[in-house]
Amino acid sequence: MATLRALECLVAVADTGSITDAARLLHSSQPAVSQQIAALERETRTALLRREARGVTLTPAGRAALAEARRAIDAAASAVRSARATGEAEGGSLRLACAQSLTVPLLAPVIRAWHRHHPRVAISIREAVSPDGLFGPADGEAIDVFVLPGPVDGRFTTTVLAEEEIVVTAPRGHRLAAAGAVTLAELDGADLVHFAPDNSLSDWLDRSLSAAGVRLRPVVRTSVTSAAPQLAAAGLGIAISPVSAVSAGFPGVVRSFSPRWTRRLVAATPGEPDPLAARFIADLRTRGVRVPRDVRAQLGDDAP
Amino acid sequence: MATLRALECLVAVADTGSITDAARLLHSSQPAVSQQIAALERETRTALLRREARGVTLTPAGRAALAEARRAIDAAASAVRSARATGEAEGGSLRLACAQSLTVPLLAPVIRAWHRHHPRVAISIREAVSPDGLFGPADGEAIDVFVLPGPVDGRFTTTVLAEEEIVVTAPRGHRLAAAGAVTLAELDGADLVHFAPDNSLSDWLDRSLSAAGVRLRPVVRTSVTSAAPQLAAAGLGIAISPVSAVSAGFPGVVRSFSPRWTRRLVAATPGEPDPLAARFIADLRTRGVRVPRDVRAQLGDDAP
DNA sequence: CGTAGCCATTCGAAAATCTTATCGGAAGCA
DNA sequence: TGCTTCCGATAAGATTTTCGAATGGCTACG
Structure with a gap:
């Protein structure tokens, strides 16, 4: 394979019409350029330059190589440029995987902001309702950042994004409407709108309730x-x-629990987060979870 | 500037998902690839790979670089490929400069053949009526082959393409119609259709006639x-x-002269002809000048 | 006829790259 | 847990490549 250096020399020679001038342009010596060209000619098995009294001109083969040489150099420069740009959130792509329920309240505002402030970063999302669905088959596409309720597997680097409050909701006029904050115990025996097994909240809720010794009657699952x-x-x-x-x-x-009950939302990256992911996670963290205004009113002043 | 080698390594690593496997693919050692990647990361100031337990995956920056890296490698390979192809008359471009009067009888049939047999070679022609016009302002475009009446400047490499006969033409019924071959002397005093000064045949004809001591009366110039x-x-x-x-x-x-009068048609190249030009010149030589059939009949059996 | 400009070649030095050997961490397995 | 395996990073020495200074040949020009 030809060296980029040799192609650079070819381009410089073509641009200046002289090996000596090309060497000056490349901050190199005349023999160095001469040898690079010679190497290229050895590789192509053809003369690329016509050596004339006053400098050199390109042969047809040289012209043919020149166009591609420029392309190669441009592409190589572009490769490091775009990599560097990605490191500075000025380009590249970011692949997210997000627990379905968090997409709208957590991810959406940050993504919207990124589309405005980092328009050259292409963001893609994969959603799932369970950790298995998130970490599962990668479809050949590696994920840069996972956003989900923590904690997660230790091999990931995790960042806590927010402590999200767990609340109980009920119809208007329900007896809970009178209370300020609710204890888990006083829910015992109530009808429960439960989650379907494919939603990981299902297991989580079952574990939480049985740990507290509270029994509820599931009447429907979603x-x-x-x-x-x-x-x-x-x-x-x-x-x-x-x-x-x-x-x-x-x-x-909507009622808070007493004592306050929260769950942790985290961002997980495989290994140390790269600069782009780190930046995104930082934004996720500062924005946190948006709780709608009228819901906050029902919760009290200290709601997140 | 990043090395092509480093970009190759990046591509191989991306394709195999492992540095070790990439090294195998590149017929190299694992540390070599590891170092190349490290150099690339140093240059881009960003991590391109996520080192995981089971091989590596690309970071966003790595993905961004990958696409351009492929392009660079393809272009570089393509550069030597197209140069080599041009050397074998399978591509590239050939720039001709031709004395206007020779384009049709000499160049045209060969170019037609090349369009058939070497369809990937792009041929361009510049025409002129005098050597000055041919060798003159290059328009920044160097010429590969000059086709013109010889002899030419010694700094060119010349190949004789044909010995073209000089003939005298006259109206039907002219007294020359009776003769078999004509001597220059017997034309003395006749009316001459001459050439305009911008056509180099003008000077040539004047010199030839005065050298022979023959005087003709120019009645028109073209x-x-x-x-x-x-x-x-x-x-x-x-x-x-x-x-x-x-x-x-x-x-x-149409009458031949006695003794036979010819001029030399040559192909000239600046320096040694490159393979493509050499091939074209060889074809020019074997085809020679086509003299139309019915003109040949008027000239006699030994016409070229 | 000498001078200047340009390229090729030579040769020793410098730099980059590769290979071998080794280490450390993580995952899989008993 | 402890062992084994796999993978990547690192260190060090050897090899190859690249570079630079000096030189020579050639041509154009004055």
Whole structure:
């Protein structure tokens, strides 16, 4: 394979019409350029230059090589340039994998900001409702940043993005509407809008309740996290979910737990995050989880 | 500037997902590839690979560099390939400069053949009516092969393409029609269709006639070589021109000189001809000058 | 006829690259 | 847990490549 250096020399010679001048242009010596050209001619088995009294001119073979040589040099320069640009969030692509329920409240605002401030960075998202779906088959596409409820496997580097409050939701007029904050115990025996098994909140909720010794009666199960509070508000029972699943204008009752119950949202990267991912994660962290205003009103002043 | 070698390593690593496998693919050792990648990362000031337990994956910066790296490698390979192809008349471009009068009878058939047999070679022609016009301002475009009446400047390498006969043409019924071959002397005093000063045949004819001590009366001058015989046939007088200027179906009398009078047609290249030019010149030589059939009939059996 | 400009070649020095050997970490397995 | 295996990084020495200074040949020019 020809050396980039040799191609550079060819281009310089073509541009200056002289090996000596090309050497000056390249901050090199005349023999160095001469030898690079000679090497190239050895490789192509053809004369690339016509040696004349006053400098050199290109042979047809030299002309043919010249165009491609320029392309090669440009591409090589562009390779390091775009890599460097990516390191500075001025280009490249970022591949995210996100727990489905977090896409809208957590990712969306940051992605929107990036489209404005880093328009040359192409962001792609893969969504899933369970860690298996996130970490699972990579489709040959490696993921740069995972966004999900923590904790996660130790081989990932994790950054805590937010402590998200767990709340209970109920229909308007439900007895909980009177209380300020709710204890888990007082929910015992209530009808529960549960999650479907493919939603990882299902297992999580079961474990949490049995750990607290509380029993609830599942009356319906849904895969879509944000559907649970809606179904609860529709009168099916109560729902226990992250506050981010409660949409703005929620038509029911929202109550915090006492003591406060939260879950951790983290960003995970395989190994040390590269600069682009690190930047994105930093933005995720400073923005945190957006809790809709009217839901905050129902929760009290110290809501996240 | 990054090395092509380093970019090759990056591509190989991306393709295999492992430095060790990439080294195998490149018939190199694992540390060699590792160092090349390290050098590239030093140059881009960014991590290009994520080192994981089982091989490596590309970071966003690595992905960004990868695409350009492939382009660079392809272009470099393509540069030597197309240079080599040009050496074998399988590509490239050939720039010709040709005395205007020779384009049709000499160049055209060979170019037609090349368009068929070497379709990937792009041929361009510059025409002129005098050597000055041929060798003159290069327009920044160097010429590979000059085709013109010889002899030419000694700094060119010349190849004799053909000995072209000089003939005299006259209107039908002219007294020359009776003769077999004509001597220059017997033309003395005749009306001559001459060439315009910008046509180099003008000087050439004047020198030739005065050297022979023959005087003719110029009655008209033309720049276009092939127009002279036509004007002669139209009754203006006689014309003296290369036989290639006499078209097929010429409506007049064509006579050889006695002794036979010829001029040399040569191909000239600056310095040693490159393979492509050499090939083209060889074809020019074997094809020679085509003299139209019915003109040959008027000249006799030994016409070229 | 001497001078100047340009390229090729030679040769020793400098630099880059490769290879061998070795280390450390992580994953898989018993 | 402890052992083995796999993979990448590092160190050091050897090899190859590249470079630079000096030189020679050639041509154009005055």
